[in-house]
Amino acid sequence: EVQLVESGGGLVQPGGSLRLACAGSGFTFSRYWMHWVRQPPGKGLVWVSRIHGDGTMTRSADSVKGRVTISRDNAKNTVYLQMDSLRAEDTAVYYCVRGGPGVAADHELDYWGQGTLVTVSS
Amino acid sequence: EIVLTQSPDFQSVTPKEKVTITCRASQSIGSSLHWYQQKPDQSPKLLIKYASQSFSGVPSRFSGSGSGTDFTLTINSLEAEDAASYYCHQSSSLPPTFGQGTKLEIK
Numbered sequence: 001e002v003q004l005v006e007s008g009g010g011l012v013q014p015g016g017s018l019r020l021a022c023a024g025s026g027f028t029f030s031r032y033w034m035h036w037v038r039q040p041p042g043k044g045l046v047w048v049s050r051i052h053g054d055g056t057m058t059r060s061a062d063s064v065k066g067r068v069t070i071s072r073d074n075a076k077n078t079v080y081l082q083m084d085s086l087r088a089e090d091t092a093v094y095y096c097v098r099g100g101p102g103v104a105a106d107h108e109l110d111y112w113g114q115g116t117l118v119t120v121s122s
Numbered sequence: 123e124i125v126l127t128q129s130p131d132f133q134s135v136t137p138k139e140k141v142t143i144t145c146r147a148s149q150s151i152g153s154s155l156h157w158y159q160q161k162p163d164q165s166p167k168l169l170i171k172y173a174s175q176s177f178s179g180v181p182s183r184f185s186g187s188g189s190g191t192d193f194t195l196t197i198n199s200l201e202a203e204d205a206a207s208y209y210c211h212q213s214s215s216l217p218p219t220f221g222q223g224t225k226l227e228i229k
Contacts, residue, residue: 108156108171
């Protein structure tokens with residue numbers, strides 16, 4: 001059974017930093033693209049960032065570019081999202097999501113974690 | 123960035139009714155369109171991939187169609203447990219984008 005478990009969310013002041021982690025199990029973690037998708041309270045889904053299975057290719061949304069870094073440790077089956085210079089508008093539930101296998105990036109998001117809430121407020 | 127526009131934003135429906143949700147893309151995306159269901163206080167779940175392929179374990183009353191710019195999610199014989207928000211998502215080009223969502227209320 002595929003499982004994704006996020007951790008690291010919490011309350012942080014504007015300008016602060018937070019590192020989210022997501023542990024995957026039930027599949028060959030290193031074969032899959034992994035994504036972060038966020039959902040502000042009461043609003044829709046917004047893609048944040050993605051990373052290839054071997055960690056060599058990454059992309060992030062313009063709204064967070066330069067402020068977030070996605071990385072992974074395949075030995076630990078874990079993907080990370082380092083978020084710096086946080087703003088109030090970054091407040092959201094952050095979901096870790098599995099993408100597709102291989103090199104191609106055109107794929108569905110088939111398994112989602114339970115989400116971790118990040119609140120940016122003074 | 124490809125914009126996905128869903129309609130309607132909200133729909134109140136009765137059990138056993140047939141429901142159709144549409145998703146229109148601002149430019150052609152082939153069949154790279156996927157549908158998700160999100161129930162209150164839960165994470166989204168994949169229903170349909172590549173416009174018309176059902177994901178494993180999804181009830182057969184859910185189906186998808188379309189290509190290019192116009193796509194449809196159909197729920198045949200709606201059940202009470204289908205009360206949720208539904209989102210489309212395109213993976214054709216960066217950045218991946220989502221529709222604004224359609225909330226289904228069961229009367």
